[in-house]
Amino acid sequence: MSSAIPESVKVWSQFFHPALMWVLFALTLYALYLGVKARRVRYAEGEERKELIKGKFNVKHFQVGSLVLALMVVGSIGGMVVTYINNGKLFVGAHLLAGLGMTGMIAVSASLSPFMQKGADWARYTHIFLNIVLVGLFGWQAVTGVQIVQRIIGKM
Template sequence: MPMDIPESIKTWLNFVHPVLMWLLLALTLYALYSGIQVRRTRSAEGETKKELVKGKFRIKHYQIGSILLATMVFGTIGGMAVTYINNGKLFVGPHLLVGLGMTGLIATSAALAPLMQNGRDWARYTHITLNVTLVGLFGWQAVTGMEIILRIISKL
């Protein structure tokens, strides 16, 4: 059952999720960069290590990861909510299913943080694998999301 929200607001709600997700994609790429710098710091020696430590990449990566997790969860729920508000139903297709899968991946990746802090290399490699997969899926979601937005714009 569609919600009683003015049509002008419903129309603009369609664009909140995509804008948020594009910002999230950019932040994800920065998280990837900071994660690579953390890895470089771990294996560096001497002056190089001192310079990398000054960048505080470990703290930045952890904080960005927390923001990514929260934003991904709320963005996924928000996208589904707007679709339901505007259409009275969800469209179960690849974009929705991959988005839900990505939310699970990022939650699992974040849950590995305590194990990584305890020096578990398997957790670190799993974290990296999950996040590289996430970046790839995010790129695919950006393309399919734009296709959805173009369909919405064509109906305006």
């Protein structure tokens, strides 16, 4: 019995990471939207506040953010594994390094949640800053990722 990975699996597995990352990028933008809404609730008053609270934006933001964290870690590791399986090495370049940096940033951002729940403004502002940088890097990663996918398709 051979333990080798079938060639068709190796070829098509290369598209799992990019597809997941595009879904993740959309989820990240949705988490941003929910975060902005949750922030509006915090500063709203009166009837506007009562109406916004019904949206449970803080709970949704936390849940979608947790999903984004999990998928980012799994997607980053998966992308590296598939690259290694198909090429016998990782290509250390801007795309890989930025992706690893993003994975670290989202972990730090999520780790600030307990401090934010206790009202620490420094944690809230750090969380916002890290996530704005993360969204910017994610947009850049999307462009460089498409270039990588184009190279893969060109070799098929």
